[in-house]
Amino acid sequence: GAVVSQHPSRVICKSGTSVKIECRSLDFQATTMFWYRQFPKQSLMLMATSNEGSKATYEQGVEKDKFLINHASLTLSTLTVTSAHPEDSSFYICSASFAGARQETQYFGPGTRLLVL
Amino acid sequence: KQEVTQIPAALSVPEGENLVLNCSFTDSAIYNLQWFRQDPGKGLTSLLLIQSSQREQTSGRLNASLDKSSGRSTLYIAASQPGDSATYLCAVMNTGFQKLVFGTGTRLLVSP
Numbered sequence: 001g002a003v004v005s006q007h008p009s010r011v012i013c014k015s016g017t018s019v020k021i022e023c024r025s026l027d028f029q030a031t032t033m034f035w036y037r038q039f040p041k042q043s044l045m046l047m048a049t050s051n052e053g054s055k056a057t058y059e060q061g062v063e064k065d066k067f068l069i070n071h072a073s074l075t076l077s078t079l080t081v082t083s084a085h086p087e088d089s090s091f092y093i094c095s096a097s098f099a100g101a102r103q104e105t106q107y108f109g110p111g112t113r114l115l116v117l
Numbered sequence: 118k119q120e121v122t123q124i125p126a127a128l129s130v131p132e133g134e135n136l137v138l139n140c141s142f143t144d145s146a147i148y149n150l151q152w153f154r155q156d157p158g159k160g161l162t163s164l165l166l167i168q169s170s171q172r173e174q175t176s177g178r179l180n181a182s183l184d185k186s187s188g189r190s191t192l193y194i195a196a197s198q199p200g201d202s203a204t205y206l207c208a209v210m211n212t213g214f215q216k217l218v219f220g221t222g223t224r225l226l227v228s229p
């Protein structure tokens with residue numbers, strides 16, 4: 001149980017376009033979802049935390065107008081990279097937790113590789 | 118601000134060796150510490166979780182210890198196998214927050 005999926009697994013886009021990444025909890029209702037970014041050979045950096053039905057909370061230095069996060073349902077959160085540029089190329093990973101789980105339990109998706117040309 | 122560092126950054130060992138990965142953190146007010154495994158281009162697999170009140174956790178060939186006062190944790194892998202090759206990440210969760218702060222990772226290569 002507690003499976004999180006991401007779609008697409010990899011995407012290539014042209015500079016200036018927008019890209020949407022989906023994160024789904026397949027067998028549980030995710031009250032909180034987290035979005036991370038991982039540059040090559042670096043660690044995961046938390047970008048934002050979103051609670052279902054509420055606005056996302058962004059970490060310092062993350063542009064909320066560039067990285068739009070929507071958590072409209074208990075099983076789906078989306079990250080939209082607007083006007084993507086080559087420096088946005090990275091590995092994006094989401095995780096999800098649910099009410100009733102231990103506080104520390106986050107279930108991670110398989111990640112989405114974004115390449116902006 | 119919590120900072121997590123892992124040493125070494127990379128490690129290459131022959132199959133069968135026992136090895137130790139190190140993790141240090143700057144703020145000892147942690148709720149727990151976790152060790153994850155990440156295969157290339159993949160998501161994370163949770164290996165071990167140590168609550169702040171615990172000193173160690175074991176799972177199979179893996180043993181993780183925690184010394185909260187000194188801000189250190191170690192992951193011990195016994196009798197390493199080629200299938201253990203991956204990047205190992207430690208992450209801490211500070212008290213009062215649900216956020217995970219990840220370390221820089223150790224890339225492990227176990228050769229046959």
